[in-house]
Amino acid sequence: MAGRGVVYGGAGGGDSLDPTKKLKISSHDQPLDSVFASASSKPFLVSGSRAMLSFGSVGGVNRSGNLFFSSSDQEESGDEYLEEYFSQPEKKRRLSADQIQFLEKSFEAENKLEPERKIQLAKELGLPPRQIAIWFQNRRARWKTRQLETDYDTLHTSYTSLKTNYDNLLKENEKLKAEVLRLKNNGLTRDTDKALFQEMLKETIADMISQDHESKVSAAPFKCDDQSLESGDSSHVVEPDRSDLSQNGEDDLNEELLQPDYMFSKIEDAHRHLPASSFYYGLPVEDHAFSFWSY
DNA sequence: TTGTGTTTTATTGCCTCC
């Protein structure tokens, strides 16, 4: 790391140089709490011979130009450790399981490393502060990668669910369209039922006309502006169009209303503008029996 | 034992902040 003035050992040696190779981390496992509890009284310096670094120069300077260890650090480390430490070949060494657990616990508490905490961790673990910083940096990178994977899984699950719902809605829509078509086809047809329908309407209208004057007004066609049709606002629809009521009354009304073509055109219009629930066997069903005339 | 894939450790260069 020449660019930063830090003396770390580069490549060197190989697998064959490490007699402790293939030592699994799981073999060191112990509860995190116990690791934390024991940390202050039992530094990790002597917890494992593998917990050392590949410094080209132990006691070199880190990025900031500080010494890796102060003299007090060395005193804490003990002669045995220092001897082993200085004799290490220049190669990467993995942290012990205890050290990793300790660091994990610390990372869990706070994934950013303030200088004071870095120094404290370095002392606790018997590692150079720089290595603590590197471990946290790599740990943050791993956390970010895993977070991305988690986010992807979450989004993918959500997408799958939404797509399933969408597909189901499409199918439902198709079914409803088919149902509407079927109901329309099962309704009255222009060719087959004209006469029957004409007769039925004659009777109905005749009944209404015979009631009273208001009945006649109600039975009359309603005017409807385009705006109310488009907006579906029925409040605009129900204005009686008295212009269709001629001076001599019922005869004119009957004449127009009872024309089959006129009736069927009105029913077809109603099919276009009213919801399917407004029909029964192809005929509009409403309290205001003749409101559909306005379409 | 060896080849290969994965994980961890460490480096480098660039960037931002103070």
Added chain:
DNA sequence: GGAGGCAATAAAACACAA
């Protein structure tokens, strides 16, 4: 300008199948 963070990357350490 120094300190520290991050992305990209190299390389060692490790796991595991053949």
